[in-house]
Amino acid sequence: MGDETPRRYILTLTCPDRTGIVAGVGSFIASNGGLITQAAQHGDALHNRFYMRVEIQADTLPFYLDELRERFAPVAKQFDMEWSVSDSSVKKRMLVLVSKLDHCLNDLLHRWRNKDLHCEIPCVISNHNDLRSFVEWHGIPFFHVPVTPDTKTQAYAEVERLFREFSGDFMVLARYMQVLSDDMTQRLRNRIINIHHSFLPAFVGGKPYHQAFERGVKMTGATSHYVTAELDAGPIIEQGVIDIDHGNSIEEMVRLGKDIEKSVLSRSVRLHLEDRILVHRNKTVVFK
Template sequence: MNDETPRRYVLTLTCPDRTGIVAAVGSFIADHGGLISQAAQHGDALHNRFYMRVEIQADTLTFYLDELRERFSPIARQFEMDWNIADSSIKKRMVVLVSKLDHCLNDLLHRWRNNDLHCEIPCVISNHNDLRSFVEWHGIPYFHVPVGPDNKEQAYAEVERLFREFSGDFIVLARYMQVLSDSMTERYRNRIINIHHSFLPAFVGGRPYHQAFERGVKMTGATSHYVTAELDAGPIIEQGVVNIDHSNSIEEMVRLGKDIEKNVLSRSVRLHLEDRVLIHRNKTVVFK
């Protein structure tokens, strides 16, 4: 996003589906002089659920974001909405957790430096020291927080302390090979994004490429999802696949998978940054 991009407010909402939601939202924006630059909606008939995302040009309104939220609240209550209005010009602060593999981290940092991801990266945290020089070359603070069987509680307390100290908005696990505590995943529900190197829900847990190889699968992939207490079972944001066959070795599957992993993770991060992911229970609606 460059400096010439018009400032936008992004309204996202989900609520029980009923007549009049779109009319109420549209009339509210029009009555306050707002200009809609983009809008998307989805009705889930099976679960009677409605989802909507609206971009409003901020300079067409005569008041600021806090007042916009206050004025919209009665409509939100009327329709029992889970909702948010975000200022697109404010960069979200993304704290990255990583272990030893660098392909996902490298891709995120490259896109960040080229303004392809509209965010700040205040720090990177790792349970190893291997990537310190690479991260610090980008001018980003790097923190080594070892994690072992005897110190997990203290280690994750330190990760959370750093997240708060650097005013993080959300966390990205860029091939962070540790399982976060249940309490941490609950506190930051829908704010921790993981990349899993398989096409979920197949092959959860460790060594998914080896599992896929043993099953003789004909495609392999990667899945980005929000982290929950249940391993690799959170709301899915984005997925990607590549075709393979019996001639591919495990090493070839890993190589092909790395390309998918980094691309899927970067796409999911962008979707999160742009408030395009709406969640109800364990399901996402993604407005691309």
């Protein structure tokens, strides 16, 4: 969705499934004159849980976001909803963390400067200094926060401080080769997106391409997920694969893998920016 799409309010909700939810939400919107431009819902029969995402054309409502929230609260309460509303005209603020490999960063920055990703990038943080010039060419502040075994605690505190200082909405680990602290991932639950360079749950950990080569698989993949305390075990957002064969060395697998890593990551970022991902019980509902 580009900037020229009319402003929309995006309502996402989940609640126990029962009769009348669509009617309740639909009638609330219609009674206020709201035009629904997109809607999707999912009923999880196994857990009797309902999920919904609705886009409302903002100028069809006779009030603004705050009042929309206020007026919707009783409906939400009636159905015991977890819910939120966002405004498509307010760009989310995404911090990017990166190490030395820049294919994901390059891809994200390109989409950002072409307005293909509708967000702000207030700063980029790296444990190395290599990518400073490239980031700064974009007019984006670059922070070098080195991480050593001894300074991990201070380093992550600094990362989180920058996240607060720059009013970050979420973080993207664009091949950031460090494992964040447990309590930080707790505080930023469902707000840190990581790209792992394997088809999870196969090949958890630091050397997935080596593992894949050893096993002789015929495809390799990439997986984006929200970061949780357990390594590479958070809710999966997107996955992708590419064919490989006996002729591909580990180095070639690394090179080929980059393409699928960056495309899986950027698709995930877009889904997050458009509030299309709902998380429940370590699994995602993704309304594409």
